[in-house]
Amino acid sequence: MLIKEEILMMVTVLMPVYNAGEFLREAMDSILNQTYEEFEFLIINDGSTDSSVNIIESYEDERIKLVHNTENMGLIKTLNKGIEIARGKYIVRMDADDIAETNRIETQVNFMESNDDVAVAGSNGVIFLSDKPMIKKPTDFPIRYTEIRCRLLFESPIMHPAVIMRKNVLLENNYRYRDEYKDTEDYGLWVEIAKDHKIVNIPKKLLRYRIVSSSMTNQALKKMSDRIRVMKKIYILGLDYLGVEYSEDELDIHAEIALSSTLKHFQYTKRSVEKWLHKLIAANNFIGRYKSEIFNREIAEQYFNVCVYNGTYVDYKNSKFANYNPKSFFTYMKLKSAVRIKQMVR
Incomplete structure (x- = not known):
C-alpha cells in the first residue's frame, strides 16, 4: 500500500512572498537556521516584481519548495493554496519580514505533540518598528483557551505569523481564510476555529514581529471606516455564538x-x-x-x-x-x- 505523500512530513513552514526583498533574507535565515531541521519550507511567490525570487533562488537548500502563482492572487488565496499543497502534519506560518527565534519550530512541535487536543498554538513575541528599531513592545497575550475564547469577542490575541496549526483540523472542518474578512482574515479564522477547537498561546517569545509603514495592518488602520466595516462582520460571529x-x-x-x-x-x-x-x-x-x-x-x-x-x-x-x-x-x-x-x- 502506498503512503500518501501528504502525511510523510511533520512540518510545513508556509510563507507567502510578495515584493518582500528588503527583509526576505533575514526572515528566511531565521527559518533555515532553526534547531528543528526537518521541515518543508513552502514559499509561495505571489507575483513579485522586485528581487524576491532572485533572493529565494540564491539559496541551495533542499527544504525550500518555491511555488509561483501565475498572477498576483493576494494573501488570502495564497494562504489557502498553501494549506492545500502543504505536506506537513503541522503548518507553521511565517511572514517574509519577520524573524523567528531559533528554537521556535522545535518548541511549537514539541508542544503540539504533547497536547493533541490543541488545534492552533501561537506564542508571545516582540513587536518592533522597522524604521525605529529601538522602539519595541513585548506582547502579553492570554495563554489559556478559556481566556482566548473570551478575548476573541473583541480582538485577536493570536499573532498570525507565530502560529502552528494542525492541517487535518483545517481540512476536515473546511477552515479557510475568508475574503469577507480581508486584512483581518486571521482574526475571522480564529473565531471560527475557537468555537469547537482549542487555540492557545505558548508562554514563550518565539517571534520578532516587524511593523513596516506599508504593512496591510498599517494601511487598514489608515482606512478606519473600512476596517470597522470588516471587523463588525467578525464581531457578529462572536455575538451570535454568545x-x-x-x-x-x-x-x-x-x-x-x-x-x-x-x-x-x-x-x-x-x-x-x-x-x-x-x-x-x-x-x-x-x-x-x-x-x-x-x-x-x-x-x-x-x-x-x-x-x-x-x-x-x-x-x-x-x-x-x-x-x-x-x-x-x-x-x-x-x-x-x-x-x-x-x-x-x-
Missing part, C-alpha cells in the same frame, strides 16, 4: 469598545458602553457559553481600556466592573503613559 441580540447601534458600540485604542473620537457615552457590556454578561449568564469568572474579567478589562482611552480611573473604580477585575491607579497610569508607544507599534 446568543445575544443586538441593534445596529449596539454593534457600533461593540466596535468602539474593541477598537478604543485606535480611535481619535468616540461617539458613544460611557453609560451606553456600560449598558452594552452588562448585556453581554447577562447573555453569558443565561446561555453559559463561557466560564462566568473569566468572561466577566474580560468584560471588565475592555471597560478599563475604554476608561484609559476615553475616561478616567475614577470612572472605572466606581463601576461594577471593578469588582470583576480590580485595577490600581498605578496600572491605569502605566497604561495611559504607554498609549503613545502602543499606537506607534500597532
Whole structure:
C-alpha cells in the first residue's frame, strides 16, 4: 500500500512572498537556521516584481519548495493554496519580514505533540518598528483557551505569523481564510476555529514581529471606516455564538469598545458602553457559553481600556466592573503613559 505523500512530513513552514526583498533574507535565515531541521519550507511567490525570487533562488537548500502563482492572487488565496499543497502534519506560518527565534519550530512541535487536543498554538513575541528599531513592545497575550475564547469577542490575541496549526483540523472542518474578512482574515479564522477547537498561546517569545509603514495592518488602520466595516462582520460571529441580540447601534458600540485604542473620537457615552457590556454578561449568564469568572474579567478589562482611552480611573473604580477585575491607579497610569508607544507599534 502506498503512503500518501501528504502525511510523510511533520512540518510545513508556509510563507507567502510578495515584493518582500528588503527583509526576505533575514526572515528566511531565521527559518533555515532553526534547531528543528526537518521541515518543508513552502514559499509561495505571489507575483513579485522586485528581487524576491532572485533572493529565494540564491539559496541551495533542499527544504525550500518555491511555488509561483501565475498572477498576483493576494494573501488570502495564497494562504489557502498553501494549506492545500502543504505536506506537513503541522503548518507553521511565517511572514517574509519577520524573524523567528531559533528554537521556535522545535518548541511549537514539541508542544503540539504533547497536547493533541490543541488545534492552533501561537506564542508571545516582540513587536518592533522597522524604521525605529529601538522602539519595541513585548506582547502579553492570554495563554489559556478559556481566556482566548473570551478575548476573541473583541480582538485577536493570536499573532498570525507565530502560529502552528494542525492541517487535518483545517481540512476536515473546511477552515479557510475568508475574503469577507480581508486584512483581518486571521482574526475571522480564529473565531471560527475557537468555537469547537482549542487555540492557545505558548508562554514563550518565539517571534520578532516587524511593523513596516506599508504593512496591510498599517494601511487598514489608515482606512478606519473600512476596517470597522470588516471587523463588525467578525464581531457578529462572536455575538451570535454568545446568543445575544443586538441593534445596529449596539454593534457600533461593540466596535468602539474593541477598537478604543485606535480611535481619535468616540461617539458613544460611557453609560451606553456600560449598558452594552452588562448585556453581554447577562447573555453569558443565561446561555453559559463561557466560564462566568473569566468572561466577566474580560468584560471588565475592555471597560478599563475604554476608561484609559476615553475616561478616567475614577470612572472605572466606581463601576461594577471593578469588582470583576480590580485595577490600581498605578496600572491605569502605566497604561495611559504607554498609549503613545502602543499606537506607534500597532
